Amino acid sequence: MYKAKINVTLKKSVFDPQGKTVLDALHSLGFQEASKLRVGKFFDLNLKAKSEKEAEKEVRAMCDKLLVNPVIEEYEFQIEEDGKS
Amino acid sequence: MYKAKINVTLKKSVFDPQGKTVLDALHSLGFQEASKLRVGKFFDLNLKAKSEKEAEKEVRAMCDKLLVNPVIEEYEFQIEEDGKS
Numbered sequence: 515m516y517k518a519k520i521n522v523t524l525k526k527s528v529f530d531p532q533g534k535t536v537l538d539a540l541h542s543l544g545f546q547e548a549s550k551l552r553v554g555k556f557f558d559l560n561l562k563a564k565s566e567k568e569a570e571k572e573v574r575a576m577c578d579k580l581l582v583n584p585v586i587e588e589y590e591f592q593i594e595e596d597g598k599s
Numbered sequence: 600m601y602k603a604k605i606n607v608t609l610k611k612s613v614f615d616p617q618g619k620t621v622l623d624a625l626h627s628l629g630f631q632e633a634s635k636l637r638v639g640k641f642f643d644l645n646l647k648a649k650s651e652k653e654a655e656k657e658v659r660a661m662c663d664k665l666l667v668n669p670v671i672e673e674y675e676f677q678i679e680e681d682g683k684s
Contacts, residue, residue: 521641536642536666545661551644556606557621559636572632580624 516561516569520577520591523554528586557581560596569593601646601654605662605676608639613671642666645681654678 524530530552537551563569573591582589609615615637622636648654658676667674 523643533642537644539665540661543661543664545657547647547657548661549645549647551642554641554643556639556641557618557636558608558639559622560634562632562634572630576625576628576630576633579628581621 515596516563516566516593517596518557518559518561518569518573518591518593520557520559520573520581520589521554522556522577522582522587522589523552524586525588561593566593566595600681601648601651601678602681603642603644603646603654603658603676603678605642605644605658605666605674606639607641607662607667607672607674608637609671610673646678651678651680 533552536553537548540548540551561569561572563572570593573593577589577591578584618637621638622633625633625636646654646657648657655678658678662674662676663669
């Protein structure tokens with residue numbers, strides 16, 4: 515058993531309105547020292563696979579087919595083996 | 600200058616409908632080996648602060664005042680110093 519953590523963000527070149535809104539809200543609450551805020555999402559999941567390489571391939575396929583919109587988003591992920599196997 | 604990365608998830612005891620929907624979608628796409636999927640969000644931001652301790656305090660205040668709903672969500676964060684200071 516493997517655990518995968520997938521981080522998805524908007525590409526740097528894509529405007530992030532949610533991040534802008536949160537940053538404005540922080541400023542209006544007095545947190546003037548904050549800047550360059552970007553919001554992203556992540557997926558934590560368990561995965562049955564024979565090897566880490568296979569798990570990696572699966573995760574990449576999941577991202578490409580469902581989890582990530584390649585036009586505006588990019589992703590990175592970590593995979594680790596779960597002790598309980 | 601510091602960089603903070605804040606991860607926000609629903610508490611384990613709270614049902615995650617978005618995660619359930621994504622997991623069902625993965626299953627229907629043939630990814631039967633996936634399980635226990637949970638979705639979260641993260642905030643990446645830059646922060647001016649005199650010390651790492653102060654940056655930590657600021658981030659905690661931001662989470663408590665705006666970024667996190669303590670009734671249903673929990674958070675963790677990492678802070679690292681940005682070389683360009």
